[in-house]
Amino acid sequence: MAKSDSDPVATEPERELTMRRAMVDAVASEMRADEEVFYMGEDVADYGGIFDSTEGLLDEFGRERVMDVPISETGFVGAAVGAAQQGMRPIAEIMFADFVGVCLDQVYNQMAKNTYMSGGAVNVPMVLTTAVGGTYNDAAQHSQTLYGLFAHLPGMKVVVPSTAYDAKGLMHTAIRDDDPVVYMFHKRLMGLGWLPAPEGPKTAVPEDDYTIPLGEADVKREGSDVTVVTLGLHVHRAMEAAEELAGDVDVEVVDLRTLVPFDTETVVESVEKTGRLVVVDEDYQSFGLTGEVTARVVENALDSLEAVERVAVPDVPIPYARPMEDEVNPQVSDIVAAVESVR
The missing domain is CATH 3.40.50.920 (Rossmann fold)
Structure with missing residues (x-):
């Protein structure tokens, strides 16, 4: 019954990675392969992302491609949409999914709809990453998942990995996709020292790039x-x-x-x-x-x-x-x- 992934033939022994390291591994590989890929968000450069989602990227790629932005989701998500329409492949991180409310127009009416509204004249090949979930007592404005909010609107693809293996393969697929993709990672699965993960998310992950097709459970x-x-x-x-x-x-x-x-x-x-x-x-x-x-x-x-x-x-x-x-x-x-x- 299970559908097979597009797994590579690994040329190196597989490593065990946390989900955060698997995500960074995929992003770094895509940034090396394509100069049009860049990452922007709050605390993603010097701090490496508050959930370590960009740890190490600044050292390798510099501030022109790993950019800290002002606390204005409206501004930087809108900038990402514009950059994508001009042929770049931005990855924009909303620190918490709860914060999408302040940039909902950019997400719902621009990111999701601009290909349709332009009659196919432009694509929006961007990835919107965001942390979801509770279980660590951060209250009502920092603990929601909001899967249905993003999945409800036509025009965007929505990804929710649960393991390091899936996180890497789905990130490669998301960045390469010509449509906008929302990539939702659960804080509890990232493998952070201050937020212990359950057994299971840390898995063997090949060194080589690989993709997992969207739409395959x-x-x-x-x-x-x-x-x-x-x-x-x-x-x-x-x-x-x-x-x-x-x-x-x-x-x-x-x-x-x-x-x-x-x-x-x-x-x-x-x-x-x-x-x-x-x-x-x-x-x-x-x-x-x-x-x-x-x-x-x-x-x-x-x-x-x-x-x-x-x-x-x-x-x-x-x-x-x-x-x-x-x-x-x-x-x-x-x-x-x-x-x-x-x-």
């Missing part, structure tokens, strides 16, 4: 009883839940990896096998990813679907206090309970 764990569809941090929580249930329930875990394009086929094939679906998301439940996945399964495999359960953040702002944040953010125990409920 990955079956991270095969099973026969229940399908769990998720992405980002919750791939690892779903894997933990599956191991906890092993012996009683054989859980299949599908990592979407990209939201746009969306791999309906892999999700439907899994549900046709298991008959039961659990969708797990760190975004809000209403009008979000859990509803979209459920609808696609109902439209394409209703006869196979015996039960469905959604696990997501309730429709409340993300709390600051740790016990309250843990209460609203889906935990392993919530996924276990959902799987058991559809059995």
Whole structure:
């Protein structure tokens, strides 16, 4: 069922990298290969990105290609759109996905629509990177995922890696794409000393460049009883839940990896096998990813679907206090309970 990636034949032994190092590895390789690729954002030069998303790039490429910008998302995202339309391949980082509100016109009405509005006269080959997710008590304005906000609008592709291997391959693909791509990385998966990652995101990563096609989900764990569809941090929580249930329930875990394009086929094939679906998301439940996945399964495999359960953040702002944040953010125990409920 799992679709194969465009994996290279590795010429060197594979290294284990954190997700942040895998992302930087891909960006640096693309910058070496193409002088039109450059990186801009707040604290991405001297500081190396507050989540180490650009660590080391300034030393190699200098300030003309790794640029700290004023605290004006409206300004620098708009500049990135203009540069992309002139043939460059900018990577613009919004420090937190929550901050997209201050540059929504540039993202929704320029980045996403300018190819269409120009009748195809211009392309916008840019990557918008942004950190998502909670679990470290940074409150309501710094802890959202907002997957549905970006995926809802036609014109942009949306990438959400969950492992270092996927992070590198998807970054290569995103930078080379002639359409705008939103690349959403979860803070908890980056491998930061002050924000420990779960087991799983640090993986073997080839030295050579490789791409992972957008729109191909990955079956991270095969099973026969229940399908769990998720992405980002919750791939690892779903894997933990599956191991906890092993012996009683054989859980299949599908990592979407990209939201746009969306791999309906892999999700439907899994549900046709298991008959039961659990969708797990760190975004809000209403009008979000859990509803979209459920609808696609109902439209394409209703006869196979015996039960469905959604696990997501309730429709409340993300709390600051740790016990309250843990209460609203889906935990392993919530996924276990959902799987058991559809059995």
